[in-house]
Every structure is written in structure tokens, then in C-alpha cells.
Amino acid sequence: MDWVASLKMKVLDTKFRDRNREPTIYRVPDLLKSVDPQAYEPLLVSLGPYHRHKPHLQAMNQLKWKYLKFILEEKPSMALEDYVDLIKNVETRARDAYSEEVNMSSNSFVEMMLLDGFFVMLTIMERNYPMQISEESTLWTGNVVVRDIFMLESQLPFFLLETLYKSAFPLGVPFRNLALKFIRIHFSTNLKLPTDNDNETFHHIIHLFLSCIDPTTNHGNGNGNQSSTCGYLCTVPDVHVPDLPWIPNATVGRDSGIRFKRKRKQRAKSFLDITFHDEELEIPQLQIGDRTNSLLRNLIAYEQCSTDSKFHVTSYVVLMSNLINTAADVELLQQHEIIIGYLGGSHEIVTLFKKLGANVTYKSHDFYLMGVFTDMRKHYHARFNNWRAMMNRDYFGDPWRSLSIFGALPILVLTMIQTVYAVLSYAQSSH
DSSP, rough: OOOHHHHHHHHHHHHHHHHSSOBBBBOOOHHHTTTTTGGGGSOOOOOOTTTOOOGGGGGGHHHHHHHHHHHHHHHSOOOOOHHHHHHHHTTHHHHHHHSSSSOHHHHHHHHHHHHHHHHHHHHHTTTTTTOOTTTTTOOHHHHHHHHHTTOGGGGOOOOHHHHHHHHOOTOOOOOOHHHHHHHHHHHSSSSOOOOOOOOOOSSHHHHHHHHHOOOTSSOGGGGGGOOOOOOOOOEEEOOTTTSOOOOHHHHHHHHHEEEEEEEOTTOOOOOOOOETTTEEEEEEEEEEOTTTHHHHHHHHHHHHOOOOOOOOHHHHHHHHHHHHHSSHHHHHHHHHEEEEEEOOOHHHHHHHHHHHHTHHHHGGGOTTHHHHHHHHHHHSSSSSHHHHHHIIIIIIIIIHHHHHHHHHHHHHHHHHHHHHHHHHHHHHHHH
């Protein structure tokens, strides 16, 4: 009975909600980390509480102090005490943004937010207004820092960045505009903020990025047919699930008459803006470089963890994983300039997309490319298209078979002519 009483006490002490706000900065689940742990680890700088004690990230802390000193000397209207008070006033809200409890004293937490916040803010501004603050700010370190800023576990609350920026640069352009320009410089030039409303809330830099590439606004048929009887989370261990229509890979699709085309930047909202119409699959160009893997993985990781996620990057990766099964599929997409970059050979790109799609989940009613999947499947299974695919695969895929077929055609035609002539001659002689 004492044991049962202890169980009852545990039930009473258990809360359905441990906090007033949902967290927005998450630890990456081990299921995702197991595929590629390095993609989620900062290489040069620690931002936020999750990696702050790692030895290899300590060297950059000195640069953070230089950035803070730059702000205090360049903007003397705000003293150090003023910035400390600003962060103290929103400390609880900032702590609640992290999915794990931050076991730090109030002073230590505020110091971390102060240093890390100004570091990220000035790094973003440095691309717009170059500032020679320190010899540590080299091209190499800058590129790695950009990568680290887009780690999910390294995110800082966006409201905190905006608060610090408004206090230091009260007459400057909105910080979100600077952040958007920063994203354009490093990842995609054809992005816009999702709304002109300055009251739009962004959780952090990754959330801002995802909001700018949302393909479901002003989108074509890729946003169609999102309904599904499967409303639960569907696990995708190998990127194929029962409720998702099967589609051919790129080379098989081409043989069935599907035309692949690179969607021009002027018409594509982002790399997610994929449409299928009149046998033509239009895919915006994706530049694959050193940061592509880590960027896509961390965008996907946020989608996997967030309670209000739309799973758009996850859907994109699922589609690309279905299109790319072999090196020949990669080469086909490269011929149409849909994929460009210097990641390595075609086999490395196949591996990249297969691993990106491993162990991810999605809500099928949020799968914005369901219409593309459905239309491609219908096209492939049309009788004529299926026959054309079979002919291309079995006869015209091999150049020697093609030559033999075309070589036999004249003989067949001559034989038919000879047969007709013989029949006519026989009929005439009988008459």
C-alpha cells in the first residue's frame, strides 16, 4: 500500500504542461543525429547554452568580448548596465525558448545572452556594413561561423536579437531585414519576408528562413491535394510510406515522357517551389556545397521538433530522394541544371539525399507536394506512357538495340513491298 501511495503522489506531481510557453529551440533527437552527428555540431563558436562548455569552442569567446566592446564604444548612448537590465527583464521568456532546462545562474545566463546576442547581431550586420573589429574575422572563420549560426541547437531567441538591435541602432532598418539579406547572401538570393507586417513573430533565424521559403503561398499545383486519410505521423525510414503515392525516379520518369526543367529564379519563390503541369516537372535550381547538408538537416530537425511545423523541407527531401536513386538520375538533373555544385561525384549526391530522408517523419496532410506525387503517378501509369517507358527501357535504352531496330526497318519495309507486289502479280495473272 505504501508503494501504491507513492505512485499516486507521482501522478499528482506530474504536470501536463511544465511551462507557459512552448519551446522553440530544441535538442536534435538522437534518431536524427545517429545518421550524421557532425551535421548538428558547431565547429567554431558556441551560441546559447547547449554547447557552451565544449573546449574546442572556447577560443571564439574572446572575439565575443571584442564585439561587445565595439558596441559600447560606438554607441555610447547605451551603457553596459542598460543592456543587462534589458536582458534581465526578458530572462524568463528567453529561458523558456529552450526545450531543456537551462541550469545556469541568472547572471551567467544574462552574460551569455549579451555576448552571444551581440556576436550574432554584428556578424549579420558585418555582411552589410563591413567592420574591422578583430584579426579573427577572416574569410575562413566567417564561412564556418555562418554554418554554426544555422545550427538548430545554436539558435538564439529572435525577440532578444531584435531587442538588442533596436537599443543599439534605434534608427536602423529593421533587424529582420538585415537577417533576410544575410540569408540571401549565403544561401538564396530570391527570398522575401512572408509579410509586410512588422508584428510578425519569428522564433529564431532558422524559423525566419523557413518562413521566407514557405512554398504554400502564391504556389502552383504543388500545393494541391494535401488532404489525406492519414492524419497521424508517418515514419519514413526509407522515404517510401503506404499513404504516399509511388513515383518513378528521374530516368524512368523521363522515359515515360516526363520533361524535367529548371524553374527560373524569377518564377520560383525558393528551392521548394516545385510544380508538375502538362508532363513537365519544374524544379528550382539547388546549389550543393559544403554547407548544404548541415543547413538542410537543421531545417528538417526544426520541422521534426516543432509542434506547429509545416514539414516543407522534409517534403522536398522526400521528393528528391524518390527522384534520385542512381548516379544516372543525378546526371539527368545536372544536365537540366536543376542540381549544380561541387559536393563530389554523382554517387555522393545520391548518398546525400538518401541520408537526408532517413528517420524523418511528416504529417501527410502537411505534405505540400502531394499533388505533384499524385499527378506524376497518374502520368506514369497511363497506358500510352507506360508503353512508351517500356519501349524506351527495353529497346531504345541500349544504343546497339536501337541500331539493330533501325537497321531492321528497311528490311521489313522491303519485305512488305515485295509481298504486296507478289500478291498483285498473282492476282493479275489469275485474272
